[in-house]
Amino acid sequence: MKLSHRAETVQASPIRKLKPFADAALARGIRIYQLNIGQPDIETPREMLDVYANFQEKVLAYGPSQGLDEYRTHLVRYYARHNISINRDDIVVTTAGSEAIVFAMLVTCNPGDEIIIPEPFYTNYNGFATMTGVKIVPLTTYAENGFKLPADDKISALITERTRAILLCNPGNPTGAVYHRSDLERMAALARQHDLYIITDEVYREFIYDGLTHTSILHLPDLADRAIMVDSISKRYSACGARIGCLISRNPALIATVIKFAQARLCPPTLDQLAAKAAIDIEGKYFDRILQEYDKRRNIVYEELQKIDDIICVKPEGAFYIIAKLPIEDADDFAVWLLSNFSRDNETVMVAPAQGFYATPGLGKNEIRLAYVLNEQSLRKAMKLFREGLAEYLNQK
Amino acid sequence: MKLSHRAETVQASPIRKLKPFADAALARGIRIYQLNIGQPDIETPREMLDVYANFQEKVLAYGPSQGLDEYRTHLVRYYARHNISINRDDIVVTTAGSEAIVFAMLVTCNPGDEIIIPEPFYTNYNGFATMTGVKIVPLTTYAENGFKLPADDKISALITERTRAILLCNPGNPTGAVYHRSDLERMAALARQHDLYIITDEVYREFIYDGLTHTSILHLPDLADRAIMVDSISKRYSACGARIGCLISRNPALIATVIKFAQARLCPPTLDQLAAKAAIDIEGKYFDRILQEYDKRRNIVYEELQKIDDIICVKPEGAFYIIAKLPIEDADDFAVWLLSNFSRDNETVMVAPAQGFYATPGLGKNEIRLAYVLNEQSLRKAMKLFREGLAEYLNQK
Numbered sequence: 001m002k003l004s005h006r007a008e009t010v011q012a013s014p015i016r017k018l019k020p021f022a023d024a025a026l027a028r029g030i031r032i033y034q035l036n037i038g039q040p041d042i043e044t045p046r047e048m049l050d051v052y053a054n055f056q057e058k059v060l061a062y063g064p065s066q067g068l069d070e071y072r073t074h075l076v077r078y079y080a081r082h083n084i085s086i087n088r089d090d091i092v093v094t095t096a097g098s099e100a101i102v103f104a105m106l107v108t109c110n111p112g113d114e115i116i117i118p119e120p121f122y123t124n125y126n127g128f129a130t131m132t133g134v135k136i137v138p139l140t141t142y143a144e145n146g147f148k149l150p151a152d153d154k155i156s157a158l159i160t161e162r163t164r165a166i167l168l169c170n171p172g173n174p175t176g177a178v179y180h181r182s183d184l185e186r187m188a189a190l191a192r193q194h195d196l197y198i199i200t201d202e203v204y205r206e207f208i209y210d211g212l213t214h215t216s217i218l219h220l221p222d223l224a225d226r227a228i229m230v231d232s233i234s235k236r237y238s239a240c241g242a243r244i245g246c247l248i249s250r251n252p253a254l255i256a257t258v259i260k261f262a263q264a265r266l267c268p269p270t271l272d273q274l275a276a277k278a279a280i281d282i283e284g285k286y287f288d289r290i291l292q293e294y295d296k297r298r299n300i301v302y303e304e305l306q307k308i309d310d311i312i313c314v315k316p317e318g319a320f321y322i323i324a325k326l327p328i329e330d331a332d333d334f335a336v337w338l339l340s341n342f343s344r345d346n347e348t349v350m351v352a353p354a355q356g357f358y359a360t361p362g363l364g365k366n367e368i369r370l371a372y373v374l375n376e377q378s379l380r381k382a383m384k385l386f387r388e389g390l391a392e393y394l395n396q397k
Numbered sequence: 398m399k400l401s402h403r404a405e406t407v408q409a410s411p412i413r414k415l416k417p418f419a420d421a422a423l424a425r426g427i428r429i430y431q432l433n434i435g436q437p438d439i440e441t442p443r444e445m446l447d448v449y450a451n452f453q454e455k456v457l458a459y460g461p462s463q464g465l466d467e468y469r470t471h472l473v474r475y476y477a478r479h480n481i482s483i484n485r486d487d488i489v490v491t492t493a494g495s496e497a498i499v500f501a502m503l504v505t506c507n508p509g510d511e512i513i514i515p516e517p518f519y520t521n522y523n524g525f526a527t528m529t530g531v532k533i534v535p536l537t538t539y540a541e542n543g544f545k546l547p548a549d550d551k552i553s554a555l556i557t558e559r560t561r562a563i564l565l566c567n568p569g570n571p572t573g574a575v576y577h578r579s580d581l582e583r584m585a586a587l588a589r590q591h592d593l594y595i596i597t598d599e600v601y602r603e604f605i606y607d608g609l610t611h612t613s614i615l616h617l618p619d620l621a622d623r624a625i626m627v628d629s630i631s632k633r634y635s636a637c638g639a640r641i642g643c644l645i646s647r648n649p650a651l652i653a654t655v656i657k658f659a660q661a662r663l664c665p666p667t668l669d670q671l672a673a674k675a676a677i678d679i680e681g682k683y684f685d686r687i688l689q690e691y692d693k694r695r696n697i698v699y700e701e702l703q704k705i706d707d708i709i710c711v712k713p714e715g716a717f718y719i720i721a722k723l724p725i726e727d728a729d730d731f732a733v734w735l736l737s738n739f740s741r742d743n744e745t746v747m748v749a750p751a752q753g754f755y756a757t758p759g760l761g762k763n764e765i766r767l768a769y770v771l772n773e774q775s776l777r778k779a780m781k782l783f784r785e786g787l788a789e790y791l792n793q794k
Contacts, residue, residue, distance in 0.1 A: 127661025241667030264524025270638030
């Protein structure tokens, strides 16, 4: 039977393509170091897990569609610590960051409307755009300069009468690039000039290195109407399985509408919200240690990559990803080869070809994304395998 | 700033309209018996809550987009008990039944395509239709005959070239109506004749009385291509806050596409799936008792309603709702009046006006939905208040 047109066109996960090859490697007894996915190995805070253990209610009931009052009250405190001043009513708790992006697209765009997103971008934005009928217009950025935002005229050239928003992931997945205050001010000026929304995905807010501080879109003045911030606890507290995020805006009409969509799906998970609330209480002491750990990992990956001839890669300032342009033709082929034809002492490494993060055909073909989510020892081993694998791959071509 | 057209048109929860009046009543010190919402008071099985308490992993990680293998394996066993023979690969675990409905709409319909749904229907279908750009075409059913499905010609008359599916909620929220095997066979014949999908929302499967057995769309032969079943654990295990549902189809191409949409949002909540798995193990002994309890409540509500002159209401065979047509003009006005102008010993009752469950303007204006989700003592009290309130309301008009 015929499926819908959007069903036929929705993008399959580009990372999933590698799974059969990984399964085959595992079946041959090969150990795989996974640098391809963003599942951190960091332990979820004990205080969060204790919430699940200590739940005393007899009925696991619906919460409010907007999110539990007590959790939203805690979120106000969390954001205040990051110098973001909001009210509880500015927040809608969502089922992870994913749902927040979908809501942001639904309330800003009609089907066929356009959102400008710097590419390479988080590949799942494609899926959300297909769901909501939004057209993503890619704004190409480049490995050579660390994926900086292009000049204004490059951006203005993409704006049409259907453009409704600019979406920025800051710090960026998959690039690790950080947009600074001056970048955001420039985007805000463009948004005002062309009457656009600015949607920022700030789920990696704390993952920022070299003593830099993070600028949120909510730090900027005079953007109450047009700023929409999307957040998630998944990476922050290594609680990816909890599925808690939020959407924040100081535009009351926009929030009122998001709540209407939220009412249709009744509520986000109840217990996960209570766990997320507990994480806010302990966050300072938890996160300092985590950040040091990720910084160490970043340095390891970057230093190892620098040992490779003809690699193009600027040290990223945030998140836990790095994109490198390799002296190869086809990163898809290389990633499959690592799983299928390469091993050292029955071990190999899995990387994410970057092409799936670009919307412009042909771009990213010789780039890969690495997620530094393994502990130091595993990461050093993985990077050694990566370097040796690349050398052998280049040699046998 | 301008919001999208769909943002401006998405339906606010019709039940939410009453909240300010309920809040005001609470502020005056009035106790409210809530017959307006489907939040059961039944305890969540201890065995489910124990899963949260005994979680031993150190990282609360992502699960697979399709759902945890171990949970889907258990679901196969659950459905086998209901004589529904499926494979693990036929199942996509979703974030509650809500997401399953959205996925079903996305894969069957393009924006502007139509789904026929018997009205009155679960009001949140409207929100999902707005999200996905689907047009709901209501097939009116009537309180007078217990909301039975109309004759074929009434249904055929609604089918256009944009019709893609018939959606049936069985047993029905808000009607409590049960579609029997002969009903489903009739719908299946229509679906084959007009090349339509049949989507069934079977979240109340077990809530079926008078010794009847439930017929699932998956019981019917030769529908593998076109049958899509949507399910949820929320009511079954009184675990509304857990947000676990699923979509099931024996059409592999359809499931492959649902998985692509599911990949965009990564995964449903991890711990909630493990809890849902535990519920399957204990279900038989848990549910028998629950069903007796709900049957008792159904009888109380129905008998109390029968004491009212000029009421129209057929005893429902399933779910835990009942719709009654009252000898009044405007159920909205009556519901507000109960909260604002009526009380006995500082107590009143809250009901859901049924108009919000109809898509055809003007229908349901003198109907209310009652959810019998209170224990016997509270329910008897609530129904007494309801009868006395109605008498006083009629008297003072």
